[in-house]
Amino acid sequence: MEKADLLIRGCIVLPMKDEGVIEDGVIAVKNGRIILLGKNSSTHGIEAEKTLNAKGMVAMPGIINCHTHVAMTLFRGLAEDKPLNVWLQETIWPLEAKLTREDVYAGALLGCLEMLKSGTTCFADMYFHEEAVTEAVRESGIRGVLAEGIIEAGSREMGEKTFNKSVDFAEKFNGFADGRIKTMLAPHAAYSCSPELLKRVREKALKLGLGIHIHLAESAEMFKELERQYNLNEVEFLHRLGLFDGHVLAAHCINLSESDMRILAERRVNVVYVPVANMKLGLGVARIKELIDLGVNVALGTDGAASNNSLDMFETVKFAALLQKSFYRDSKVLSAYQVLKMATLDGAKALGLDGVIGSLEVGKRADIILVDLSKPHLKPLNNIYAALAYSARGSDVDTVIVDGKILMENRRVQTLDERTVMEKAEKCASDLLVRKL
Numbered sequence: 001m002e003k004a005d006l007l008i009r010g011c012i013v014l015p016m017k018d019e020g021v022i023e024d025g026v027i028a029v030k031n032g033r034i035i036l037l038g039k040n041s042s043t044h045g046i047e048a049e050k051t052l053n054a055k056g057m058v059a060m061p062g063i064i065n066c067h068t069h070v071a072m073t074l075f076r077g078l079a080e081d082k083p084l085n086v087w088l089q090e091t092i093w094p095l096e097a098k099l100t101r102e103d104v105y106a107g108a109l110l111g112c113l114e115m116l117k118s119g120t121t122c123f124a125d126m127y128f129h130e131e132a133v134t135e136a137v138r139e140s141g142i143r144g145v146l147a148e149g150i151i152e153a154g155s156r157e158m159g160e161k162t163f164n165k166s167v168d169f170a171e172k173f174n175g176f177a178d179g180r181i182k183t184m185l186a187p188h189a190a191y192s193c194s195p196e197l198l199k200r201v202r203e204k205a206l207k208l209g210l211g212i213h214i215h216l217a218e219s220a221e222m223f224k225e226l227e228r229q230y231n232l233n234e235v236e237f238l239h240r241l242g243l244f245d246g247h248v249l250a251a252h253c254i255n256l257s258e259s260d261m262r263i264l265a266e267r268r269v270n271v272v273y274v275p276v277a278n279m280k281l282g283l284g285v286a287r288i289k290e291l292i293d294l295g296v297n298v299a300l301g302t303d304g305a306a307s308n309n310s311l312d313m314f315e316t317v318k319f320a321a322l323l324q325k326s327f328y329r330d331s332k333v334l335s336a337y338q339v340l341k342m343a344t345l346d347g348a349k350a351l352g353l354d355g356v357i358g359s360l361e362v363g364k365r366a367d368i369i370l371v372d373l374s375k376p377h378l379k380p381l382n383n384i385y386a387a388l389a390y391s392a393r394g395s396d397v398d399t400v401i402v403d404g405k406i407l408m409e410n411r412r413v414q415t416l417d418e419r420t421v422m423e424k425a426e427k428c429a430s431d432l433l434v435r436k437l
Contacts (some may be wrong), residue, residue: 002035004028004048005404006340011054011370012384016061016344017359021384027059029366032404037362047270050406057398058376058384059085060119060340061142061359062367063313064347067213067272067301069127069252071107071138073114074429075306084219084281085385086107089302091305098435103428104129106186108136110425111311113416116142118312118394121367121402124249124272124301124351126186126213130169138177141407141415145351146173147186147213150201152193159197163204170210180403182353184249189215190234191223195241202243211247211352214238218252219283233262244269249350251301253291254284261287265294272349273342275319276310285327288320288334299350300343312394317343321389336389368398 006029013025015037027048028036036046079091104127115123122143126132130148137144149168152159170183185205187193193201205212216234217223223234230237235256238244244267251272253264264271273288288298302308302316321339325331348358357367371388373379375396378387400408407415 002030004030004035004046006030006048006366006401006406007046007048007051008054008059008368008370009051011036011056012058012061013360014058014340014384014388015360016341017361025059027224027360027366027368029368029401029404032365034360034362034364034366037360052181052370052399052409054370054399057370057372059360059368059370061344061348061357061389062400062402063119063317063343064299064351064358064367065115065120065123065302065311065313066249066270066299066347066350067274067303068111068123068125068311069304069306070111070115070123070125070133070311071104071127071129071312072304072306073110073303074103074107074425074432076309078306080105084283085221087245087281087307095432098362098432098437099128101129101132103432105132105135106421106425106428109140109307109416109421111419112136112140112142113413113418114305114311115313116140116400116408116413116416117397117411117436118314119369119371119397119400120311120313121369121400122347122351122353124184124213126184126188131173134173134176134181137181139415141180141402141405143180143357143402144177145182145184145213145353149186149188150197151188156194156233159194163197163200167204167208170208174210177203178403182351184211184213186213189218189222189240191226196241198238198241202241202245206246209275211249212243213249214243214251216250216253218278219253220255231386233260235259235263239263239267245341247352251303252278252283254278254286256287256291258290261291261294261296265296269296271296271298272301272350273298273320274301274303275317275323277307279319279323281307281311282410287327288324289328289330297346297349297427298342299347300339313343314388314392314396317389336383337383339389340385366401366404368401369397371396372398
């Protein structure tokens with residue numbers, strides 16, 4: 001057996017490619033990939049540069065957050081308890097108009113720190129000054145699928161500018177940070193981009209072989225004017241434009257008819273379920289059970305910290321399952337295993353990365369988290385999937401590994417100075433609130 005770079009021994013292993021569990025498991029990593037996975041007792045001869053004794057922990061794939069605006073950590077706690085249109089128009093958009101590259105960098109670094117501390121190893125982001133987010137990703141060691149936002153909002157000049165910037169960003173940074181960064185194009189929504197612009201986005205995405213990340217059917221109110229104009233709802237409108245012809249990551253998907261859901265299934269659109277932010281803004285409940293029954297791939301996301309207040313995906317996992325059980329009045333909807341799969345392998349599939357990450361398998365990249373089970377709220381351990389889905393918190397994550405590199409060990413982040421990151425973000429947020437345009 002070749003010498004490994006990293007060996008993880010003695011843990012419970014959840015590969016997440018099926019419901020199997022490996023007790024007293026071992027994982028060996030070399031050159032960023034998993035080269036061995038199995039029972040600890042069968043691999044006594046293996047050696048490694050570094051060995052982690054993970055007894056009392058569970059090793060599982062890193063959590064994947066498929067929809068966020070990571071720099072919005074700067075807006076955490078602002079614009080509370082307001083409806084979406086008021087939240088956007090009175091607080092968020094005016095603040096965003098003042099954002100600088102330095103602000104986005106500080107907010108993104110804080111978000112990457114928060115995600116690493118809570119077990120997220122990969123996230124999908126759409127925002128402005130996204131090149132600053134690439135620096136935060138590079139420094140922190142996390143994995144990102146990033147997109148510069150495209151928005152027109154009645155201004156053709158703005159639409160042209162943001163389209164060109166999004167395309168330039170996607171071409172420049174795809175494969176950046178040793179391949180940890182992939183890119184997409186990100187039209188904000190059907191109501192904020194003209195039909196002509198949306199068609200151009202689709203054409204360019206197909207030409208470049210990139211996916212599209214978009215908000216879809218988040219608020220029925222926001223699309224009413226277009227619905228009157230075209231006599232089509234949001235899904236029908238985008239379907240007619242051909243936006244669903246390639247790989248699409250569609251966040252929210254709350255206001256869907258049965259016909260809409262069939263269209264999404266037929267076009268193989270990847271849906272991102274965002275339960276916490278949707279509840280907080282009073283937007284309603286996405287009908288996830290019906291989407292899954294139709295064969296739609298559904299992943300999970302937090303949205304930004306402005307509308308969620310937290311980037312802890314373990315919190316989102318629990319809310320995701322409980323909200324569906326409550327909505328359908330059926331305790332069998334979204335089992336513990338199923339919702340964890342949505343946060344791992346299904347998330348990887350939604351990002352087009354399921355051949356690379358999302359499950360622990362020989363040959364895949366080593367994006368692994370170790371969750372410490374020696375906590376009162378995780379005892380007794382009668383069901384490992386239930387413990388992780390319903391009892392675990394992000395703060396239970398002990399170790400985070402991305403691409404075979406240890407980014408956090410014993411809850412100490414190795415790549416970032418936590419105090420400096422937090423202080424810088426607080427200063428940027430304070431300055432932003434009093435800054436004039």
